[in-house]
Amino acid sequence: MADVVTYRQIKPAERCRYDAVSLGEVMLRLDPLDVPTARARLMRVFQGGGETNVACGLAYAFGLRAAVITALVDDDIGRSIRDQLREAGVDTSKIIWFNTRNDGSRFSTDQKGTLMNGVNFTFRGRGVLPSDTLYYRAHTPIRELRPGDVDWEALFAREGVRAFNTGGIYALISPAAPDLALQAMERANAHGTFVAADLNYRAKVEPNKPRAHEINRRLAPHLGFLVGNDGDLHDALGYDIGVAPDAPYEEWLPAYRELVRAVARDYPNLSLIGTQWRGATNADLVSWGAVLYDTAAGELYQAPLRRDVPIADRTGGGDSFASGVLAALLKGHDLATAVQWGAAHGILVQETPGDTTMADERLVLAEVRRAQASAGVRAIR
Numbered sequence: 591m592a593d594v595v596t597y598r599q600i601k602p603a604e605r606c607r608y609d610a611v612s613l614g615e616v617m618l619r620l621d622p623l624d625v626p627t628a629r630a631r632l633m634r635v636f637q638g639g640g641e642t643n644v645a646c647g648l649a650y651a652f653g654l655r656a657a658v659i660t661a662l663v664d665d666d667i668g669r670s671i672r673d674q675l676r677e678a679g680v681d682t683s684k685i686i687w688f689n690t691r692n693d694g695s696r697f698s699t700d701q702k703g704t705l706m707n708g709v710n711f712t713f714r715g716r717g718v719l720p721s722d723t724l725y726y727r728a729h730t731p732i733r734e735l736r737p738g739d740v741d742w743e744a745l746f747a748r749e750g751v752r753a754f755n756t757g758g759i760y761a762l763i764s765p766a767a768p769d770l771a772l773q774a775m776e777r778a779n780a781h782g783t784f785v786a787a788d789l790n791y792r793a794k795v796e797p798n799k800p801r802a803h804e805i806n807r808r809l810a811p812h813l814g815f816l817v818g819n820d821g822d823l824h825d826a827l828g829y830d831i832g833v834a835p836d837a838p839y840e841e842w843l844p845a846y847r848e849l850v851r852a853v854a855r856d857y858p859n860l861s862l863i864g865t866q867w868r869g870a871t872n873a874d875l876v877s878w879g880a881v882l883y884d885t886a887a888g889e890l891y892q893a894p895l896r897r898d899v900p901i902a903d904r905t906g907g908g909d910s911f912a913s914g915v916l917a918a919l920l921k922g923h924d925l926a927t928a929v930q931w932g933a934a935h936g937i938l939v940q941e942t943p944g945d946t947t948m949a950d951e952r953l954v955l956a957e958v959r960r961a962q963a964s965a966g967v968r969a970i971r
Contacts, residue, residue, distance in 0.1 A: 593739055593779060593780055594779050594785065594812060594814050594859035594860075594891075594963065595778075595782055595783060595784045595785065595814050596782060596814055596861035596886075597814060597861050597862050597919050597925075598752065598861070599782065599784065599785070600752055600798045600919060600920065601750070601782055601784075601786045602751050603751055603920075606636065606700050606749070606750030606751055606752050606759075607655070607749040607750050607751070608656065608681070608749065608750065608751045608752065609648065609654040609655045609656060609751075609752050609892055609920050610645060610648050610654060610655075610656045610657075610751070610752065610753040610754070610755065610916060610920065611645070611656070611657045611658070611659060611684070611753075611754050611755075612641045612642050612645040612656070612659070612708065612743065612752050612754075612755050612773055613658075613659045613660070613740075613754070613755075613756040613760060613770075613771065613966050614639050614640060614641025614642050614645050614659075614660060614661060614732075614756055614758065614760040614960070615639045615640070615641070615642070615730065615732045615760055615763060615960075616637055616638065616639035616642040616658065616660050616662070616671055616675070616708070616732075617637070617638060617639055617671075617707070617708035617709060617710050617725075617727065617730075618635065618636075618637060618667055618670060618671055618708070618709045618710075619635070619636040619637065619638050619676060619709075619710050619711075619712050619905075619944070619945060620633040620634075620635060620708060620709065620710070620711045620712075621633060621634040621635070621636060621711075621712055621713075621714065621903075621943060621944070622711065622713055623744060624716055625713075626712075626713050626719070626722070626746070626747070626807050627711045627713050627722070627724060630711075632942065633711075633835060635670070635921075635945070636674070636835035636930070636944040636945060636946075636948075637670070637671045637674040637675060637934055637945070638905070638906065638944065638945025638946060639660070639758070639759075639945070640757045640758075640759040640788065640790055640909060641658075641755060641756050641757045641759065641788075641909075641910075642658045642660060642675070642758050643644050643688040643895070643906050643909035643910070643913070643945050643946050644656075644755050644756075644788075644909050644912050644913045644916070645657065645680050645911065645913075646680055646683060646890040646913075646947070647677065647880070647910050647912075647913030647914070647917070647935060647939070647944040648913050648916060648917055648920075649680045649918070649944060650679050650680075650681035650798055650946070650947060650948075650950070651910075651913070651914075651947045651949055651950055651951055651954060652914075652917035652920075652921070653679070653914070653925050653934060653951065654917060654920060654921075656679070656680050656682075657672075657680060657681035657682075657684050658675060658680055658682065658684060658685065659684045659685075659686075659734045659740060660685055660686070660732055661685070661686040661687075661688065661697075661730075661731035661734065661735050661775075661866065662685055662686075662687060662688070662707055662731060662896070663687075663688045663706060663707050663731055664687045664688060664718070664936060665689065665690060665707065665883075667706075667707040667709070668687070670897050671707065671764040672685060672704050672858055674734040677837040678946060678957055681873075684745075685845065686704055686731070686739065687717060688731045688734075689793065695704075697731075697947075699731070699965065700721060701764040703729070703737075703792075704771060704783050704846070705729055705730070705731050705734065706726075706729050706737055706814075707730065707731070707740050707803070708725070708726065708727040708728065708730040709725075709726045709727075710723050710724060710725045710726065710727070710788065711723065712724075712759060712905060714873070714876065714902070714903045714904065714905070714943070715748060715873030715874075715904070716873055716941075717764065717873055718872055718873070719873060719876060719920065720873055721904055721905070722871055723794075727850065728765075728957075729762070729845035732763065732764075732807065733764035733767070734764075734765075734766075734768065735767070735770055736766035736769065736770060737766070737769050737770050737773045738775075739770070740774070742769070742773060742774055742777035742778070742782070743777065743779075746781035746783055747777075747778050748776050749779045751778065751781075751783045751809045752784065752792035752920060753771075753782065753783065753784045753916055753919075753920060754774065754775070754783050754784070754785050754786070754787075755786040755788070755912065755916070756762075756774065756775075756787050756835075757787050757790055758787065758789035758790050758791055758792075758802070758806060758818075758826050760794055760803060760824070761805055761806065762791075762792075762796035762801075762816055762905045763795055764799040764804055765895065767807060768805045768809065770816050770920070771787075771809060772808060772809060772812065775787075775809065775812035776783060776812060776841060777956050779812060779814075784814050784815065784919075785813050785814050785815070785816065785862070786813065786814065786815035786816075786912065787808050787815075787816060787821070787824075788807065788818065788908060788909065788912050788915060789809075789810075789816065789817070789818045789822050789827065790818070790822050790826075790908060791819075791821070791825035791826045791833065792824050793825075798904050799828075801827060802826055803826070803828045804828060804958055805933075806826040806827050807828075808858075809828060810827065810857050810860075811857060811859055812855070812859070813859065813860060814859070814860065814861050814862065815860070815861065815862040815863075815864070815867060815915075816853070816857070816860050816862070816864075817863075817864055817865060817908065817912045817915075818863070819846075819867065819908075819910070820833075820835075820842070820845070820846055820849060820863055820865075821835065821903065822865075823849060825851065827853070827965075829849055829852065829853060829956075830847075831845045831846060831849045832845055833845045834930065838869065839867055839877065839879050839895055841869075842867060842878075843867075843892070845952050846865070846867075847881075847890050847909065849890075850885075850890075851883075851943065854883070854885040855956060858885075861885055861886060862882060862883065862884065862885065862915075862925075863883045863885065864880070864881060864882035864883075864915060864929065864932065865880070865881060865908070865911070865944060866880045866907055866908055866911040866933065866936045867880065867881070867895075868877065868881070868904075871898065873904070874900055874901060875898055875899070875900055875901070876898075876901055876904065876936045876940070877895065877896060877897045877898060877899065878894060878895070878896040878899055878907075878933065878936065879888040879892065879894075879895040879896070879942075880892065880893040880911055880929050880932050880933035880936060881929065882915060882925055882928060882929040884925055887966075889925075891925050891926050891928075892929060892936075892964070893927045893930050893932070893933030893961065894933075894949070894961040894962060894964070896933075896961055899920045899937060901913070901937075901940040902940065902941055902942060902943055903938050903940060903942065903944065905939050905940075905944070905945050906939045906940070906944070906945040907936045907937070907939055907949070908936065909939075909945070909946075910935045910938070910939035910946075910947055911932040911935065911936035912932065912938045913932075913934060913947075914928075914931035914932035914933070914935030914954065915928045915929065915933060917931060918932070920928075920929040929959075930958045930962070931958065933958075934954045934955075934957035934961065935954050935956045936948070937948060937957065938953060938954060938957055947968050
């Protein structure tokens, strides 16, 4: 088992250029508003990606120094994605660009779409109409990255990074992706960087679950913080929680506690395991909870359960939970606070359109206080 940095060993800010760096895919999201994609005639444009959403939350909501490592084709779509990341406060200097000159170099393509920036169409759902996402990602430049394309020594040893995150979507996106993710995790731990990953599983990325198990079992021993709900832990690692997918929170909670205890026994490198819990009444109404397990102490922290909350767009709730937890840890707070920040940030992202938060730390803290007091939502005047 590799030596893995724990959450208690996060480096001080003054020793590092970055508070956090995310490795993953980022796409252009086309949102057909309240019309199913097949009937859409107008679209709203966002950027988003499971791993890069974490960096956006850390930078925009919590004012931390976050960067993304991804790959984009240097065209107008790529520049739109880059500019949206910049607007969130994310450092985009680590993006690997593929030019369109077809000059035969390592990072070059043509203007015919042989490589293309990823695009998805995400209908957010309405009432009993479920949300639905259609992906165009088979020829994205991020799939072309392989070990050796990123100078991890320069990043982790010379510049310094306090926390690094990637995820189960990126790790399954191409044959080379798990090797690059593993290389990053190994170098991060070697240089004292806390490593986190959300092993969120998507059948539209990798329908072969045994292959997903094999890859994620290679990555899990290098993590300090694993984010995953019961479905993710089943699909990504092969664990079974033993309760129905639609079980109420009161039934789910003790089962999840036993599940993460089993995961912690199998992966003693983990210092934290956590997730959000979503109980969906319909596409517009959810109940929302969050838990965080300290493996060394054997203690499970939980945020107040929010019941029957109307939402605008469910996308990005888990990513925002992860960034809320990481933000609290990076700012020196304890785990009881971290799970509160994760839960609050996770529900707030669902109150606005798009994959990433439009709420700042002030609103996150206000939501923490409201949930703790079981208060209603009041206008801020």
